[in-house]
Amino acid sequence: MIFILPFVYILLMAVKTKQEAALFLFAWPSEWRAWENLVEVVQTRNYMLLLAYFNSTVITLGAVTLLVIFGAMVGYVLQRRRSPWNRVVYVFLLIGLMVPPAVVPTIWVLQNLGLFKTIHGMILIQVAYGLSFAVLLYRSFIASIPRALDEAAIIDGARPWQVFFRVILPLLKPVTVTLIVVQSVAIFNDFTNPLYYLPGRENVTVQLTLFNFQSQFQSQYNLLFMNILLVTIPPLLVFVFCNRQIVAGMTSGGVKG
Amino acid sequence: MSSVVLSDLCKSFGAIDVIRGVDLVIEPGEFCVFVGPSGCGKSTLLRLIAGLEEATSGTIRIDGKDVTDAEPSARGIAMVFQNYALYPHLTVRDNIGFGLSLARRPKAEIRARVEAAAEALQLTHLLDRKPKELSGGQRQRVAIGRAIVRDPKVFLFDEPLSNLDAALRAQMRIELSDLHRKLGATMIYVTHDQVEAMTMADKIVVLNGGRIEQVGSPITLYDTPASPFVAGFIGSPRMNLYDGRAVGESCATYGIRPEHLKLTDMAPRWRGTVRHVERLGADTVIHLDVPDLGDMVVRADGDRNPPIGSMLGISPLPGREHRFP
Amino acid sequence: MTTRRRSPYPYWFVLPAAVVFVTLFLVPTVASFWFSLTRWDLFEAEFIGLENYRQFFREPFLVQGLVNTLIYAVVTSGAKSVLGLLLAVLLTSGIWFQGFLRSVVFFPVLVSTIGIGIAFAALMHPTRGAINLALAAIGIEGPAWLSDPALALYSVALIDIWKGVGLATLIYIAGLAAISPDYYEAARIDGATAWQRFWRVTVPLVRPATVTVVTLSLIGGLRSFDIIWATTRGGPGFASDVLASVIYKQYQAGFYGLSTAGNVILFLLIGVIVLPMTWGCSKREVDVGACAAMAPVAA
Ligand SMILES: Nc1ncnc2c1ncn2[C@@H]1O[C@H](COP(=O)(O)OP(=O)(O)OP(=O)(O)O)[C@@H](O)[C@H]1O
Ligand SMILES: [Mg+2]
Numbered sequence: 001m002i003f004i005l006p007f008v009y010i011l012l013m014a015v016k017t018k019q020e021a022a023l024f025l026f027a028w029p030s031e032w033r034a035w036e037n038l039v040e041v042v043q044t045r046n047y048m049l050l051l052a053y054f055n056s057t058v059i060t061l062g063a064v065t066l067l068v069i070f071g072a073m074v075g076y077v078l079q080r081r082r083s084p085w086n087r088v089v090y091v092f093l094l095i096g097l098m099v100p101p102a103v104v105p106t107i108w109v110l111q112n113l114g115l116f117k118t119i120h121g122m123i124l125i126q127v128a129y130g131l132s133f134a135v136l137l138y139r140s141f142i143a144s145i146p147r148a149l150d151e152a153a154i155i156d157g158a159r160p161w162q163v164f165f166r167v168i169l170p171l172l173k174p175v176t177v178t179l180i181v182v183q184s185v186a187i188f189n190d191f192t193n194p195l196y197y198l199p200g201r202e203n204v205t206v207q208l209t210l211f212n213f214q215s216q217f218q219s220q221y222n223l224l225f226m227n228i229l230l231v232t233i234p235p236l237l238v239f240v241f242c243n244r245q246i247v248a249g250m251t252s253g254g255v256k257g
Numbered sequence: 258m259s260s261v262v263l264s265d266l267c268k269s270f271g272a273i274d275v276i277r278g279v280d281l282v283i284e285p286g287e288f289c290v291f292v293g294p295s296g297c298g299k300s301t302l303l304r305l306i307a308g309l310e311e312a313t314s315g316t317i318r319i320d321g322k323d324v325t326d327a328e329p330s331a332r333g334i335a336m337v338f339q340n341y342a343l344y345p346h347l348t349v350r351d352n353i354g355f356g357l358s359l360a361r362r363p364k365a366e367i368r369a370r371v372e373a374a375a376e377a378l379q380l381t382h383l384l385d386r387k388p389k390e391l392s393g394g395q396r397q398r399v400a401i402g403r404a405i406v407r408d409p410k411v412f413l414f415d416e417p418l419s420n421l422d423a424a425l426r427a428q429m430r431i432e433l434s435d436l437h438r439k440l441g442a443t444m445i446y447v448t449h450d451q452v453e454a455m456t457m458a459d460k461i462v463v464l465n466g467g468r469i470e471q472v473g474s475p476i477t478l479y480d481t482p483a484s485p486f487v488a489g490f491i492g493s494p495r496m497n498l499y500d501g502r503a504v505g506e507s508c509a510t511y512g513i514r515p516e517h518l519k520l521t522d523m524a525p526r527w528r529g530t531v532r533h534v535e536r537l538g539a540d541t542v543i544h545l546d547v548p549d550l551g552d553m554v555v556r557a558d559g560d561r562n563p564p565i566g567s568m569l570g571i572s573p574l575p576g577r578e579h580r581f582p
Numbered sequence: 583m584t585t586r587r588r589s590p591y592p593y594w595f596v597l598p599a600a601v602v603f604v605t606l607f608l609v610p611t612v613a614s615f616w617f618s619l620t621r622w623d624l625f626e627a628e629f630i631g632l633e634n635y636r637q638f639f640r641e642p643f644l645v646q647g648l649v650n651t652l653i654y655a656v657v658t659s660g661a662k663s664v665l666g667l668l669l670a671v672l673l674t675s676g677i678w679f680q681g682f683l684r685s686v687v688f689f690p691v692l693v694s695t696i697g698i699g700i701a702f703a704a705l706m707h708p709t710r711g712a713i714n715l716a717l718a719a720i721g722i723e724g725p726a727w728l729s730d731p732a733l734a735l736y737s738v739a740l741i742d743i744w745k746g747v748g749l750a751t752l753i754y755i756a757g758l759a760a761i762s763p764d765y766y767e768a769a770r771i772d773g774a775t776a777w778q779r780f781w782r783v784t785v786p787l788v789r790p791a792t793v794t795v796v797t798l799s800l801i802g803g804l805r806s807f808d809i810i811w812a813t814t815r816g817g818p819g820f821a822s823d824v825l826a827s828v829i830y831k832q833y834q835a836g837f838y839g840l841s842t843a844g845n846v847i848l849f850l851l852i853g854v855i856v857l858p859m860t861w862g863c864s865k866r867e868v869d870v871g872a873c874a875a876m877a878p879v880a881a
Contacts, residue, residue: 002744003686009712010701026705026712070599081591096607098856100805102614102845103829104838108624109610128606131599148342150590151309156356156407157330160590166359170346189694191808192826196833210696211812221704228697235692243685 010232013225020222037226048201049209049227056206058119059194060187063126064180070127071134071179072142072172076164078135079142080150096132103196110197122198126187134179141175142168181242185235206231258285259320259333259410259443261306266315268301268467275301277467278315283445283460288437290454291447292490293464299447302464303413306445307336320410335404336413339420341396343388343403349375350384353402374406377439394425401436412444419449426450430457451493455479463487485510485581494542494554496579503550508580515542515556517577525570529553531563545569611849618843623836634843643820647828648847650735654824655803655855657736661743662799663792666750671784673751674758684755688748695745699812702741703728706813731821734814738822742809746802750795757791758784797859804852825851 009026015034042049078086106125107116115121145168153163191207198205204212213227261283268276275298283289291299304310306317308329316325324332343352351358354371362370375381378398388396397417404412417433418426434457437444448454454461455475463470463478463486471483475491482488488496494515501508520543529545532552536559543555543563555571563569618634620627638644673684690698705712706727714724727737765787769779807826810816816823816831823831825848832841 003690003748006698006701006705006744007689009705010697013701013704026715066602070602073595074599077591077593077595081589092603092608095611096603098801098852099611099849100826100845100852101607102610102842102849104622104624104833104842104845105610105613105617106606108613108617109605111624113605124602125606127599128602131603131607135599146340146342148338148340149344151307151329152336152338152342152344152403153355154309154590155307155329155334155336156403157359160588160592160595162359163590164595166355167344185692189692191694191696191811195830207694207696210694210700214700214812224700225704228694228700231694231697235694236689239685239689239692 007232010225010228013221014229015226016222033222034226037222038230041223041226041230044213044223048204049206049230051202052204052206052209055119055203056188059122059126059205060184062120062123063130063187064183066123066127067130067134067183068176068179071131072138072169072176073164074131074135075138076142076168079139080147093132093135096129097136101129101193107196117198117200117203119198119203122194122203125193125197126190129193130183130187134183137175137179138172141172145171177242181238185238188234258441260285260318261289261411261443261445262318262321263302263306264316264318266302266305266317267313268298268305268310269313275467276305279467279469281462281469281472283443286441286443288434288444288446288457288459289462290458290460291445291462291464292449292451292454293470294490295449297464298467299464300415303336303415303445303447306332306411307334307413308332309336333410334413335407335409335411336415337397337400337404337417339416341388341400341420343396343399345388348385348387349380349391349399349402352388352399353406355403356407370406371402374402377405377436378402393421394429397421397429401433405436405440410443412442414444414446416447416449418453426453433457451491455491461491463490482512482579485512488512488579488581494556497553499550501580506580508582510581512579512581513573513577515554517574518553518555518571519574520555520557520561520569521572522570524572526572527553528568528570531565531567531569534562534565536562543569545571547571614842614845614849617839618846620839622839622842624838627839630839634840635847637840638843638847643823644828644844646820647816647823647825647844648851650822651804651824651826651848651851654735654739654742654806655800657739658742658746658803658806659796659799661739662747662750663795665743665747666754666795667785667788667792669747669751670754670758671780674755684751687751690745691748693745695808696812698741698745699809702744703813706737728814729818731818734818734822738810738813741813742803742806745809746799750799753795753798754788754791757788757794761787793859797856800859801852801856804848804855 005026012026012028014037015032017031017033020030078089110116110121110125113121115124149167149171150163153167158166189207190205191211194203194205194208195211198208210224210227210231213224261281263279263281266276266279267274279302291302293299301310305312306319308324308327312325316323318324319332319334344355347355350371353374354367357367357370371384372381375384378401380395380398380402383391383395383399388399391399397420400417414433418429421429430453437457446453446457458475460472461475461478462472465486470490471478471487473481478487478491482491482496485498489498489512492514496512496514497518498510498512501511504511527547527550529547531543532546533544535542535544539559541557541559541561543557543561545553545555547553553571555569617627619629619631621630621633622628669687673680673687677683706714708714708724708726708729711724711727713727717724725733728734730737761784765783766779769783774782805826806824807830810822810824810827811830814822816827825844829841829844829848832838832844
């Protein structure tokens with residue numbers, strides 16, 4: 001119950017009238033205003049929510065695509081090629097996993113590269129922050145693919161990139177699905193990084209709209225909660241359709257006891 | 258048909274020398290088997306020929322051409338791996354045709370060549386299955402098909418039958434020999450298995466600690482092993498080997514095969530106590546305890562069944578003793 | 583041997599990823615150590631030695647942020663591991679709707695933190711919030727939750743626990759699944775009670791899962807920002823400020839050097855607390871890479 005009630009509350013608040021919502025009561029709405037509220041939220045500030053959805057989608061898709069390709073390529077070389085550098089790289093990956101980014105210096109770097117306040121800058125940031133996870137996930141999976149497969153392909157005349165793209169990558173499908181699901185939820189829900197690196201109206205992401213509307217809708221809690229509801233829908237869909245992959249991914253080899 | 262010539266080939270992994278100066282000539286069309294104890298470098302030597310490992314020094318020539326630094330795909334070789342190494346995500350058809358499609362051959366040609374190879378290996382009805390839907394023997398055939406379709410100058414096999422059960426292994430042994438006869442290609446074959454080595458090989462190469470101990474036809478190695486190591490390695494049950502002085506000989510090591518000992522009461526050379534008897538049907542393998550020498554194994558007729566603890570007399574067959582300096 | 587063949591695993595595979603990682607993560611991280619020693623307006627940095635750090639530890643509200651960070655991380659990770667284990671035991675005991683309940687417990691993990699924060703801010707409203715109204719109905723006068731300075735930090739922690747316990751539960755469920763039933767049977771034959779079996783068998787044997795959960799939630803707790811920002815913005819006053827919100831506030835105020843100093847303190851804090859743990863973790867053959875598996879969601 002404790003886990004469901006807040007969602008029921010969000011749902012109820014989202015369909016109330018403005019006056020009723022302002023009371024904060026956990027009560028059945030006297031009047032269902034779902035559609036009106038929806039339309040109103042979408043229209044506010046020149047359809048900002050639609051723009052935000054578009055931006056968030058672009059960022060999520062772009063970053064996840066790059067993460068899959070980069071993560072698999074790095075994990076592959078790291079697993080297959082013994083070298084004294086591997087330990088160093090491993091340490092950096094752990095650092096990347098644990099250490100929070102240094103915000104202001106990152107803004108400084110982004111500004112110097114002309115990437116500050118841009119969508120592609122944001123994509124690259126998400127790639128940089130998600131890379132460690134992707135590499136470690138792929139590396140441990142690739143360890144279970146026999147090397148003889150690479151060698152068979154090499155003897156068949158495959159160039160290195162052909163070995164990777166035509167033999168290894170297709171075999172990584174299960175982890176790739178996991179990675180896509182986990183990372184897209186994480187990136188779609190990310191608030192902190194867009195807050196720092198994507199200020200400004202034209203680049204808002206979905207999470208930022210919530211934050212902006214929080215001040216704007218002080219008196220219109222119904223709309224604010226409708227917005228929350230809309231923002232919750234994509235993860236809900238992912239959850240409904242990919243529950244298995246998520247569970248697999250979250251616990252993948254996590255506990256080898 | 259191509260020859261393979263190795264000259265003074267060496268390979269080290271870091272500080273460990275795995276292959277230590279191998280000189281070997283494999284004639285065109287020959288079926289050459291590498292045998293030796295585990296870890297002696299058989300696989301490494303094969304992988305050097307394949308180009309999967311880089312030689313530390315020495316040269317490899319295939320068909321007279323120096324390929325020491327050539328890419329594996331440019332050497333005209335094909336390899337069959339112990340665990341088959343089939344691409345799990347591709348059908349049998351695509352597995353066999355993978356190399357051709359990488360080489361961008363026309364679709365029709367790929368199709369024709371894949372089907373010809375499948376035909377030869379009785380795989381036609383399996384062409385659209387995935388590897389995991391095949392039995393071990395079928396997977397092995399696909400792996401061989403993938404090799405055949407490349408039309409290589411040299412086939413390389415690394416213990417290809419070791420994952421199959423005994424009956425299937427015997428059958429595949431015959432099929433491989435047939436294939437060799439039919440294609441007439443040069444084949445190099447690594448195995449642990451005595452029987453495979455003896456029955457399939459034109460030439461056996463016995464490796465020990467990264468060096469060649471002896472090269473020769475199976476019968477040569479059986480009849481005239483060059484060293485106690487080879488003598489002990491070829492033949493089953495293994496040859497009895499003793500210190501020369503203990504048997505009253507001037508050589509360093511004296512050897513006699515179990516099948517070249519006869520049980521006799523007439524002035525036997527040795528007497529021993531029966532410790533253990535293995536009745537195999539056609540023959541009986543008797544383990545004896547001989548004073549001063551220790552263990553001695555004798556292969557006798559299948560109907561012999563001496564009681565444990567009894568005393569037997571043993572003599573070697575004349576002309577079958579081996580004396581190693 | 584003059585012509586060395588190229589490896590089938592070329593380093594250029596790593597290059598694009600390395601460029602992104604180094605420029606956007608490593609360079610700023612390393613640079614932060616320098617910038618934290620400067621007075622800085624993004625264009626010019628004037629070296630002022632340890633002045634930023636001195637200021638940081640002089641201002642009581644900044645020190646409070648540091649202390650709050652520690653309290654918050656310890657409280658959330660402690661509660662998540664205890665509750666997570668209990669829920670996991672409950673949800674593997676074969677009760678009704680087990681699968682459904684697992685999903686329900688896990689779902690908040692995937693939902694927008696900001697959305698959750700806003701919803702709870704309304705639910706926790708001192709006079710009109712549903713929580714206090716429910717408490718009043720059974721005769722308890724609820725506290726002021728987010729607006730009581732003494733309580734705000736813990737209220738936020740409570741929301742965080744509510745949202746994150748599903749992940750801990752999931753990890754524990756996987757950990758429990760890895761325990762061979764033989765142990766339980768052996769314990770039962772030895773006459774252990776259910777309570778003894780829990781303490782003597784379950785708790786020691788899910789230890790790898792515990793290490794994972796504690797590490798993850800500690801890291802998450804130390805870095806926590808979204809949920810605090812969505813509910814209290816560090817208030818009332820500075821009562822629920824943590825390092826991450828201090829960093830943001832100093833950044834907004836234009837004190838870039840000071841903000842970066844806060845960042846460096848956060849690195850060091852995480853390093854000091856978490857590194858020994860992951861080190862012990864890999865020693866005990868728990869795949870650190872997999873501990874990592876949950877990081878994006880936990881963060
Ligand atoms: N990549 C490598 N790095 C370091 N040492 C290696 C490597 N590959 C093989 N070796 C070592 O080289 C030696 C020979 O290995 P190889 O695989 O050639 O033996 P083998 O004769 O095929 O043995 P088996 O019959 O068990 O297959 C072994 O001692 C092995 O440990
Ligand atoms: Mg081998």
